[in-house]
Amino acid sequence: xxxxTWRRDWGRRAVxxxxxxxxxxxxxxxxxxxxxxxxxxxxVGIPPYEPVVQEDGLHVSAQGxxxxxxxxxxxxxxxxxxxxxxxxxxxxxxIGYPMALAIARARPDRRGPLLMLVILPFWTSFLxxxxxxxxxxxxxxxxxxxxxxxxxxxxxxxxxxxxxAVYVGIVYSYLPFxxxxxxxxxxxxDPSLLEAAADLGARPWRAFLSVTLPLSVPGIxxxxxxxxxxxxxxxxxxxLLGGGDTNMLGTALWDVFSLTRDWPGAAAxxxxxxxxxxxxxxxxxxxxxxxxxEAER
Amino acid sequence: MAVAIRxxxxxxxxxRAPAIxxxxxxxxxxxxxxxxxxxxxxxxxxxxxxxxxxxCGKTTLLRMLAGxxxxxxxxxxxxxxxxxxxxxxxxxxxxxxxSYALFPHMTVEANVAFGLRQDGVPKAETRERxxxxxxxxxxxxxxxxxxHQLSGGQRQRVALARALVKQPRVVLLDEPLAALxxxxxxxxxxxxxxxxxxVGVTFVMVTHDQEEAMTMSSRIAxxxxxxxxxxxxxxxxxxYPTSRMVAEFIGLANLFEGVVEPSGAVRAEGVxxxxxxxxxxxxxxxxxxxxxxxxxxxxxxxxxxxxxxxxGVVAEIAYLGDVSIYxxxxxxxxxxxxxxxxxxxxxxxxxxxxxxxxxSWHPGNAVxxx
Numbered sequence: 001x002x003x004x005t006w007r008r009d010w011g012r013r014a015v016x017x018x019x020x021x022x023x024x025x026x027x028x029x030x031x032x033x034x035x036x037x038x039x040x041x042x043x044v045g046i047p048p049y050e051p052v053v054q055e056d057g058l059h060v061s062a063q064g065x066x067x068x069x070x071x072x073x074x075x076x077x078x079x080x081x082x083x084x085x086x087x088x089x090x091x092x093x094x095i096g097y098p099m100a101l102a103i104a105r106a107r108p109d110r111r112g113p114l115l116m117l118v119i120l121p122f123w124t125s126f127l128x129x130x131x132x133x134x135x136x137x138x139x140x141x142x143x144x145x146x147x148x149x150x151x152x153x154x155x156x157x158x159x160x161x162x163x164x165a166v167y168v169g170i171v172y173s174y175l176p177f178x179x180x181x182x183x184x185x186x187x188x189x190d191p192s193l194l195e196a197a198a199d200l201g202a203r204p205w206r207a208f209l210s211v212t213l214p215l216s217v218p219g220i221x222x223x224x225x226x227x228x229x230x231x232x233x234x235x236x237x238x239x240l241l242g243g244g245d246t247n248m249l250g251t252a253l254w255d256v257f258s259l260t261r262d263w264p265g266a267a268a269x270x271x272x273x274x275x276x277x278x279x280x281x282x283x284x285x286x287x288x289x290x291x292x293x294e295a296e297r
Numbered sequence: 298m299a300v301a302i303r304x305x306x307x308x309x310x311x312x313r314a315p316a317i318x319x320x321x322x323x324x325x326x327x328x329x330x331x332x333x334x335x336x337x338x339x340x341x342x343x344x345x346x347x348x349x350x351x352x353c354g355k356t357t358l359l360r361m362l363a364g365x366x367x368x369x370x371x372x373x374x375x376x377x378x379x380x381x382x383x384x385x386x387x388x389x390x391x392x393x394x395x396s397y398a399l400f401p402h403m404t405v406e407a408n409v410a411f412g413l414r415q416d417g418v419p420k421a422e423t424r425e426r427x428x429x430x431x432x433x434x435x436x437x438x439x440x441x442x443x444x445h446q447l448s449g450g451q452r453q454r455v456a457l458a459r460a461l462v463k464q465p466r467v468v469l470l471d472e473p474l475a476a477l478x479x480x481x482x483x484x485x486x487x488x489x490x491x492x493x494x495x496v497g498v499t500f501v502m503v504t505h506d507q508e509e510a511m512t513m514s515s516r517i518a519x520x521x522x523x524x525x526x527x528x529x530x531x532x533x534x535x536x537y538p539t540s541r542m543v544a545e546f547i548g549l550a551n552l553f554e555g556v557v558e559p560s561g562a563v564r565a566e567g568v569x570x571x572x573x574x575x576x577x578x579x580x581x582x583x584x585x586x587x588x589x590x591x592x593x594x595x596x597x598x599x600x601x602x603x604x605x606x607x608x609g610v611v612a613e614i615a616y617l618g619d620v621s622i623y624x625x626x627x628x629x630x631x632x633x634x635x636x637x638x639x640x641x642x643x644x645x646x647x648x649x650x651x652x653x654x655x656x657s658w659h660p661g662n663a664v665x666x667x
Contacts (some may be wrong), residue, residue, distance in 0.1 A: 195365055198385040198413035200463070210411070214402050292320035 004123050038064045038267035049263045064268030077252040085231035087280045088170040092178040100182035130240050137165050161243035169237035178223040185219030221288050229277055249273050314377035316341045316467055316499040322371035324357050331357040333523035344493050344500045346510040349520035352464035355503045361470050363392045376466045389466040393473050397456035399444040405455050406440040412463040430458040450481050470502040486512050507547050519543050540665055544587045551633050553586040567631030573604040573660045585666040593635040596655045607656045
């Protein structure tokens with residue numbers, strides 16, 4: 001390798017090394033510690049688990065993982081989390097796509113302010129915004145008062161402390177993460193491609209399906225992942241808006257960790273949650289590459 | 298000037314409805330007038346060019362033909378049918394875009410088949426027509442490639458195939474060669490004309506390149522500031538321009554501004570002798586005498602019996618290989634351009650800087666412009 005190339009590569013490596021070092025230090029190492037705890041045996045004491053490595057050898061136990069399957073609460077939480085996160089992601093996509101498309105097709109001088117409005121909620125604390133939904137959704141809340149005043153309903157709707165409230169909370173909170181990547185791909189779309197489609201006889205709806213939609217798949221995938229991944233592990237929203245029967249991984253994890261004080265069990269749940277996230281990502285990526293292959297055909 | 302590579306074909310008998318008829322079409326964008334009252338007829342089978350500098354309204358006019366823009370007033374008929382209110386996807390025209398606008402997620406084949414699929418053409422027929430069209434543009438071996446795997450010239454041919462495959466009444470070409478480099482562009486000019494003659498479809502091309510327009514078109518409309526300045530066959534536009542704008546835009550031109558004398562000659566600024574012209578208007582009329590540089594002969598000694606003799610000194614020589622362009626300074630300081638073919642094989646130019654020369658032309662070679 002020539003010296004010049006090496007020098008250039010050195011600079012590039014240094015730039016890449018910083019985020020990787022960050023990830024190793026603050027993600028991989030803590031995760032390994034959690035993984036280690038998940039393999040230990042729980043006990044009463046501080047810390048509330050037997051160290052895996054001891055003087056007389058390794059003390060490995062699958063107790064934590066057994067718990068996940070013995071009690072169907074956790075399998076239920078896993079499936080429930082995937083369902084709620086998946087459905088919320090789909091809702092975000094259905095609401096966010098037209099928004100992103102409208103912003104991308106707006107006059108250039110209006111796009112900035114419109115994007116600003118999408119990002120505006122971030123100026124207020126996430127927690128406060130979720131609390132605000134309690135005020136809106138509760139039986140004596142804003143929404144019920146309004147609906148009753150209009151005469152649409154006679155009795156207040158029970159929304160708070162149900163899955164419906166969790167959906168509202170997740171869709172509301174994560175919508176910007178769907179809109180922004182979608183906007184980024186739609187805005188780059190060459191308008192002459194749609195003109196070409198129209199010129200070749202495609203009605204607007206057909207042009208959308210055969211040109212706009214396939215070319216925005218990268219944005220759809222990016223946005224969906226950005227919504228789905230945090231939604232699966234969401235703790236605050238089901239905790240505040242969901243009811244006692246809203247069983248999601250995040251809340252279950254907290255219960256095991258702080259109420260039951262079963263650290264190995266909680267750690268095992270955390271590891272399982274990570275696996276639960278890696279699988280859908282892998283599926284998504286396979287889906288995307290298959291879409292690309294199909295487009296080639 | 299480019300060589301004419303096709304015989305100027307006279308438009309076919311005008312008994313049928315013209316392929317395109319543009320009636321008093323105007324287009325305003327806010328305060329800006331892009332197209333200011335255009336009337337135009339384009340016959341079936343023509344290779345028609347809209348020629349003009351950028352911003353002259355030629356692209357807007359083309360986009361109105363395609364249906365991407367709506368005329369502010371006036372109307373457009375294609376094949377005798379009024380296109381007012383007809384959306385692009387229902388017009389019998391197909392466009393080849395300047396950027397080619399190939400669908401990046403589709404193969405060459407799928408790009409060309411796109412239009413046929415929209416019309417619900419049966420699969421077997423679609424395959425056949427796409428293959429035939431790709432063969433016509435010599436892209437048969439690239440059917441499975443994606444646009445990003447093709448060179449600029451190959452993409453251009455795919456875009457052409459896509460615009461032709463639906464057998465439209467009219468093919469619209471927006472600067473079809475602008476994205477190609479010079480050598481490829483010249484080669485592609487021939488190809489485009491050959492394909493057009495083979496399929497016999499009416500082509501309407503927008504270009505800012507006068508040489509391209511002259512080489513390829515059966516007729517040209519020169520546009521300026523949203524208006525059509527002149528419509529004619531390439532040699533008519535070049536030899537008999539009707540305005541200073543056209544004379545200056547197409548090729549090189551010497552323009553002598555002057556006034557018609559009672560003798561019928563023109564007394565021009567910066568020129569000692571009156572300029573002899575044919576069919577001069579009434580005395581006292583202000584006119585411009587236009588003479589193309591290649592119509593001017595350059596002599597070392599004053600020739601005998603030839604009118605329009607201007608004496609000067611060679612100030613500049615631009616050597617282009619086949620011809621040289623001489624800038625000759627007259628006594629008044631006025632420059633006159635004259636081109637001469639380099640007929641002899643020689644290391645030294647026959648006429649060189651600071652040589653005194655005499656320029657002359659036959660009155661029939663001058664054009665009087667208002």
